[in-house]
Amino acid sequence: MSKEPGLIYVPILHTRIETREIVGSLRGVEGDRGVASSSAGDDRSTGDDRAVQEMWTGIAAKLNDAHLPYERVCIFQEAMPVCGMEKEVAESLAAQGSRNHQLVLDLIGRGARLEGTEDPDLLVQEHEYLTTLIVAGAGRPERAAFEEYQARSKVLMEKRDAFIAARIKSAIREGELPLVFMGVRHQLDKQLDGDFMITYLIYRLPFRKIGDIYNV
Amino acid sequence: MSKMEKKRGTILVIDDEPDICELFEQVLGAEGYTVLSAHNGLEGVERNTEKNPDVIILDLKMPKMDGIETLKAIRKTDPAVRVIILTGYGSAGTIRDALDLNVYEYISKPFENDTIRRVVGEALADSGEGSRS
Numbered sequence: 001m002s003k004e005p006g007l008i009y010v011p012i013l014h015t016r017i018e019t020r021e022i023v024g025s026l027r028g029v030e031g032d033r034g035v036a037s038s039s040a041g042d043d044r045s046t047g048d049d050r051a052v053q054e055m056w057t058g059i060a061a062k063l064n065d066a067h068l069p070y071e072r073v074c075i076f077q078e079a080m081p082v083c084g085m086e087k088e089v090a091e092s093l094a095a096q097g098s099r100n101h102q103l104v105l106d107l108i109g110r111g112a113r114l115e116g117t118e119d120p121d122l123l124v125q126e127h128e129y130l131t132t133l134i135v136a137g138a139g140r141p142e143r144a145a146f147e148e149y150q151a152r153s154k155v156l157m158e159k160r161d162a163f164i165a166a167r168i169k170s171a172i173r174e175g176e177l178p179l180v181f182m183g184v185r186h187q188l189d190k191q192l193d194g195d196f197m198i199t200y201l202i203y204r205l206p207f208r209k210i211g212d213i214y215n216v
Numbered sequence: 217m218s219k220m221e222k223k224r225g226t227i228l229v230i231d232d233e234p235d236i237c238e239l240f241e242q243v244l245g246a247e248g249y250t251v252l253s254a255h256n257g258l259e260g261v262e263r264n265t266e267k268n269p270d271v272i273i274l275d276l277k278m279p280k281m282d283g284i285e286t287l288k289a290i291r292k293t294d295p296a297v298r299v300i301i302l303t304g305y306g307s308a309g310t311i312r313d314a315l316d317l318n319v320y321e322y323i324s325k326p327f328e329n330d331t332i333r334r335v336v337g338e339a340l341a342d343s344g345e346g347s348r349s
Binding site for chain 1: 298306307308309311312314315319320321322323324331335338339342
């Protein structure tokens, strides 16, 4: 039997509009200046969004079935900066309709605590890549802009993942169970392997319904 | 179901568990789809070449040739077929592999029959990039 502490890893996807709102939250950018403005419109009511809503409903149901001891659960959330205002950030995004952050608040209500997860400076760099390459990339083909974004963001993601792994290891308290919501492109699992016994919680991941996947 | 009601679409199920293949034949066959089965990766690659299905439902954990290896082999000759991965042993690594191999959707076992019906229907209806039709 392994002596490694447990960790629950929830791979996630965001809709375009969620990405836009998360990016906006990083710098107080207005919601309508985000990613989606470069291409398709608001997808809140489309089939794409419905698939992601169903993903969150399934994740919530699976968590419910897992009967976790929430008073010992510590949540680490992709794109949640270490800022001392983590709950307020989650509340703001939940109020804008993010099922991800609504679920986080629900779990906090059951006794879990939320930790800042990401280096704010690295998130700001991610934000700049997104706004520069996707929003300000007007006049360039959208596909070329996205591919350039992915290439630059990949290097940044390695730094983000290294920070997140170190953060989880340092912030977790004795006897706590980390619950990690992390985007599908991250390679955080590689940095946690050996320190934690990872259990994956997956319902469905509708990749093609989402289209381009951004790293927030 | 009359011929008029019969839905167009051929689904290839690649899973080493005969019970799962049988379940899909019942559930999706009742919807009017033509359902083919392959019980290992190699057979799956061959059947894809022979039958040119519209959608593949692929298990990840199979002996000898696992689901990712199978999909890599399929993608060498067929970059467009829509693939739904179905697994009881999901991980961040296989999710990244699935993304890189242009998988339509990644679903965890156990699953609800309604979810599979809906996702297969969406995959067939979706005329986005990479689709066969």
